Amino acid sequence: MALSQAAAFVEQKILGHDTNATTEQDITNPGRDRAKYADPSGETMKALVWMGKNTVEVRDVPKPRVVEDRDVILKVTGSTVCGSDLHLLHGTVVQLEKGDILGHEFCGEVESMGKDVTGLQKGDRVVASFQIACGDCYYCKKKQSSQCEKTNSNTIENGMYGGRTAGMFGYSHFTGGFAGGQAEYVRVPYGDVNLLKIPASVPDEKALYLSDVLATSWNCVVDTGVEKGDVVAIWGAGPIGQMAAEFSLMNGASRVIMIDSNWRLDYIESKYPKIETIDYSALPKGHSVTSRLKEMVPRGPDVALECVAGEYAKGWAHYFELQLGLETDTSEIVNEMITSVKNFGRCGITGVYVGYCNHFNIGSLMERGIRLIGNGQAPVHMYWEKLLKMIESGEIDPLKMVSHRVKMEELAEVYYKFEKKEDGMQKVFVETKFSAPAAAGSPALTTYKK
Numbered sequence: 001m002a003l004s005q006a007a008a009f010v011e012q013k014i015l016g017h018d019t020n021a022t023t024e025q026d027i028t029n030p031g032r033d034r035a036k037y038a039d040p041s042g043e044t045m046k047a048l049v050w051m052g053k054n055t056v057e058v059r060d061v062p063k064p065r066v067v068e069d070r071d072v073i074l075k076v077t078g079s080t081v082c083g084s085d086l087h088l089l090h091g092t093v094v095q096l097e098k099g100d101i102l103g104h105e106f107c108g109e110v111e112s113m114g115k116d117v118t119g120l121q122k123g124d125r126v127v128a129s130f131q132i133a134c135g136d137c138y139y140c141k142k143k144q145s146s147q148c149e150k151t152n153s154n155t156i157e158n159g160m161y162g163g164r165t166a167g168m169f170g171y172s173h174f175t176g177g178f179a180g181g182q183a184e185y186v187r188v189p190y191g192d193v194n195l196l197k198i199p200a201s202v203p204d205e206k207a208l209y210l211s212d213v214l215a216t217s218w219n220c221v222v223d224t225g226v227e228k229g230d231v232v233a234i235w236g237a238g239p240i241g242q243m244a245a246e247f248s249l250m251n252g253a254s255r256v257i258m259i260d261s262n263w264r265l266d267y268i269e270s271k272y273p274k275i276e277t278i279d280y281s282a283l284p285k286g287h288s289v290t291s292r293l294k295e296m297v298p299r300g301p302d303v304a305l306e307c308v309a310g311e312y313a314k315g316w317a318h319y320f321e322l323q324l325g326l327e328t329d330t331s332e333i334v335n336e337m338i339t340s341v342k343n344f345g346r347c348g349i350t351g352v353y354v355g356y357c358n359h360f361n362i363g364s365l366m367e368r369g370i371r372l373i374g375n376g377q378a379p380v381h382m383y384w385e386k387l388l389k390m391i392e393s394g395e396i397d398p399l400k401m402v403s404h405r406v407k408m409e410e411l412a413e414v415y416y417k418f419e420k421k422e423d424g425m426q427k428v429f430v431e432t433k434f435s436a437p438a439a440a441g442s443p444a445l446t447t448y449k450k
Ligand SMILES: NC(=O)c1ccc[n+]([C@@H]2O[C@H](COP(=O)([O-])OP(=O)(O)OC[C@H]3O[C@@H](n4cnc5c(N)ncnc54)[C@H](O)[C@@H]3O)[C@@H](O)[C@H]2O)c1
Pocket: 082, 083, 084, 085, 086, 087, 212, 213, 216, 235, 236, 237, 238, 239, 240, 241, 259, 260, 261, 262, 264, 280, 307, 308, 309, 310, 312, 314, 333, 350, 351, 352, 375, 376, 377, 378
C-alpha cells in the first residue's frame, strides 16, 4: 500500500475521526456507498479520479445525490486544473484513496437541493468556493472560511499542525474527503454558504476562477501586505503567480519581478510589459536569485511572494533529502526570499507546504527582522464578492491567464500536460456536456485524442 493510502487507512480505521464535523466525511466518490450517496436513478457521470501516485483517469461513476438537507447538486459547466492538483497527483499531499474524485475549482447550474437550502433556485448559475465552510463557526463568522471548524474531522491534520483547515473539495481525506468538481455533477455541502450566484453579464469562463486562483492570489498580496511603492518579487509564474503579479500592481507596487525557469516568463512579459523577470536556470555561474535581485533593486525587494510549493527541490541536497523522507518540503525558495528582501522586509507563503524542512535560514530571519507570513489556504468567502464586482466592472480579466479550453473527457491527458508545462498551458477551462458555447475572448477548444 502506498504511503498516501496507508495514511488514510490509519487515520480512518485506527486513529478515527474527531467528532467536530457537522457534515459527513469521506464521500470522495458516490460509488463508495451507492445506497447512501448515489442518485437512485442509477445514472452515471464522467469524473476524474485518482488511481495511485502519478495516475489519474476519467471514469464513469455514479451521479451524486442529496445526502444532507443543505446539500446542492450541481450540473458542472466548468472546471479547471490547479497547481494544487499536482501535489495530489504526485502523492505529496497524503491520504488519497483509489477512486477519489478530484477538482476544487468549478462552476455550474443548480440541479437539485436539500430542503433547508435557502437563497438558491433550480437553474441558478453559481461558482463554488474550494473550501467547504459551515457559515457560522468561530472562523466562518470572521469570513476566515478556509479554517472552518465544522467540515473536517481529520485527526492526522490536527495532530501534525496543531489545528486544522476546513474541508475541501477533491483534496484527499486529509481535508475531510469530499468528491471534487472535475466531474459532470458534484455535491456541495452547505450549498447556501459555498456557492456564489453568477450574474448574467459574467460568463463561466470568468466566474469559475473565483473558486480559488483569484481569491488565493488576492489573499497572497493583501495578507503579506503589498503597499504603495513597494518592489515585489514573486517566485513562480504559474496562474497563482501571474494573478499575484497583477494584483500587486493594482495594490500600488512600483515594480514586480517574477522568478521562474521556463516559457511562462515570456507569457507573463507578453501580457504585462511592465513586469521584469529572472530565469533562474539561465543565471551566470556564481550568481544566485538573491544576488541578481540585489543587482536589480538596491537593498532588495520590499516584499517576496511564494507561488511555487515546497515539493520542487532545486539542488541535489534537498532532492535527496526529499526522496529519503528526511524532509517533506525544501527550504530553498523560502531562504531565497528571506535573503533577498530588504531588512524588515515581508515574505508571504501561498504555495503549498506539507510538513517539515531542513536548513531553514532562521539566522537571517531573526537578525534582519524579516516577517515570514503563512498566507494559509486562502479564505475565499472573504474576497469573492468584491472580486466578482471587479470582474463585472472589467477591472479584472481572468481570461488573461486562460490559455486552453479542453473537454472533460480528456482531463487525464490535460493533467500530464499541465504537470510538464507542455503546449504553453497556463490555466485551462474544462467544459462538460452541460457547458454553454464558449464566451467571447475564450480560447478555442483543443483536443488531444486523435
Ligand atoms: N494557499 C492557497 O490557498 C492555494 C490555492 C491555490 C494554489 N496554491 C498553491 O500555489 C502554488 C502555485 O499554483 P499554480 O497553479 O500557479 O501552480 P503551477 O505548478 O502551475 O506553477 C508553479 C510554477 O513554479 C515554478 N517553479 C518551480 N520551481 C521554482 C523555483 N525554485 N523558483 C521559481 N519558480 C519555480 C514552475 O516552473 C511553475 O511555473 C501551488 O503550490 C498551489 O498548490 C495555494
